[in-house]
Amino acid sequence: MSYFAFFHKEELTLFPSAQKLNANFYTDKNDNGQSLVISSIHNDSVIGFRFILKKGFVLPYAGINLARPEYQVLDVSEYNRLEVEVSSKNVSDLLIYLVTKDKNVKDTSNRLRDRHSSTNIEITKKRQTLLLKFKEFSTPDWWFTAIGQPKSDFSDPEWNRMNQLSFSTGLNPKLDMKSLLELYKVRFYRDNTIVMLIMVLFEVFIIAGLFIRFYFKSKTDGKKAFSVDVRYKPLETSEKSDTGFNFLDFINENFNNAELDLSLVSKESGVNQRFISETISEKFNCNFKTYVNQIRINEAKRLLKESDFNIGEIAYAVGFSSPGSFNRVFKSMTGKTPSEFQEGSGQ
Missing domain, CATH: 2.60.120.430 (Galactose-binding lectin)
Incomplete structure (x- = not known):
């Protein structure tokens, strides 16, 4: 290319x-x-x-x-x-x-x-x-x-x-x-x-668009359309019960967003902020910020053990706004700095 x-x-x-x-x-x-x-x-x-x-x-x-x-x-x-x-x-x-x-x-x-x-x-x-x-x-x-x-x-x-x-x-x-x-x-x-990935995806969309165009053109002209074997994973049709805890799914899927806060979770999940706070306090015995940080630190531990990312890259990847705030939260929750934890894990 x-x-x-x-x-x-x-x-x-x-x-x-x-x-x-x-x-x-x-x-x-x-x-x-x-x-x-x-x-x-x-x-x-x-x-x-x-x-x-x-x-x-x-x-x-x-x-x-x-x-x-x-x-x-x-x-x-x-x-x-x-x-x-x-x-x-x-x-x-x-x-x-x-x-x-x-x-x-x-x-x-x-x-x-x-x-x-x-x-x-x-x-x-x-x-x-x-x-x-x-x-x-x-x-x-x-x-x-x-x-x-x-x-x-x-x-x-x-x-x-x-x-x-x-x-x-x-x-x-x-x-x-x-x-x-x-x-x-x-x-x-x-x-x-990132630039390469965007350009590859763009090229894939172009090829897919051309394929669709020729497919429908052949249908319009009365010609035999291509036979294509499409493999896919069927969608599950069983409905999830509405427990009122869908905001937890949203947090777990978006914890790496540095802008994630109580108002954003409430807006996206349609759940009242007070209910979110009280539920997290009752189920996990902590406040909203601590709950999100615990998820981020758990993911950071995994990356420190399994990836080649440096500490600054991991800080941004799990949702912290700076390596400094990541270091402070990590040490307050684990008792160790990220470097000490990484060294102790045998990396």
């Missing part, structure tokens, strides 16, 4: 690569912190460093900054995924920054004049591959404060002007411990799975 070639975009591999890539290892010393770099390594197969996070800055940090020589600008606007292969020790989560030039920055002498777009993701100590969507990255409030301009001055990041990537310890630093962070692969690519 010609559109497969049309939508294919050659990947951009930053590391490992024949092209030179500069690696800078940094700590919070620029913010008057006390964290230390113990040692570093940069060869054809790994970029990494050993460090110790220490009290000093309000949120101690250390990280790796990658850039082409002279901060050469890279155009990543036609990609929608970032793949990172990483391993660590005493690092629970990672802040990943995509740094881009931005024409709307007024103070071009500011140390942080290049725009930072970040995402925070939990990681395990074992070697793992992170698959990150561009839409998961957003510009944090601290950057707008640092450059002294409001959010309203800016639109989306200029992905055709990226000049740096940064991999920093995250929002849960482990202090006074010898820590390790190593990168084995960094590449940008385009995932067109």
Whole structure:
């Protein structure tokens, strides 16, 4: 099919690569912190460093900054995924920054004049591959404060002007411990799975439409119609009894909708909100929100055990609006973070 070639975009591999890539290892010393770099390594197969996070800055940090020589600008606007292969020790989560030039920055002498777009993701100590969507990255409030301009001055990041990537310890630093962070692969690519699926379905509908047209044309012309063996699963004709609990079916079938709430369930099922709340409380001894979250967490457990999705993808797949809220609810219901649960399940 010609559109497969049309939508294919050659990947951009930053590391490992024949092209030179500069690696800078940094700590919070620029913010008057006390964290230390113990040692570093940069060869054809790994970029990494050993460090110790220490009290000093309000949120101690250390990280790796990658850039082409002279901060050469890279155009990543036609990609929608970032793949990172990483391993660590005493690092629970990672802040990943995509740094881009931005024409709307007024103070071009500011140390942080290049725009930072970040995402925070939990990681395990074992070697793992992170698959990150561009839409998961957003510009944090601290950057707008640092450059002294409001959010309203800016639109989306200029992905055709990226000049740096940064991999920093995250929002849960482990202090006074010898820590390790190593990168084995960094590449940008385009995932067109959804587009391909839509186009294949469109083509199927076109073929089906042509078939139906020729079928009825042959009938009209008095010609013998095609003989077609159609296999299907018969519909069950037994009627379901109206128990008044059809709203439970709706919840179970739509729990992965991030917009699911009591009013939506009531509207779609035709059942009074009060009756829904009282029924869930009586049958399951919890409120509506807890009942929905329990279904989502049960499905998340299954995906953590059986799928190759990363934690961020699972969070959105089961209906949470962000990985952060997913992590909080998961730990409150299971006593473990998603990473701890996944590691304990033998994945």
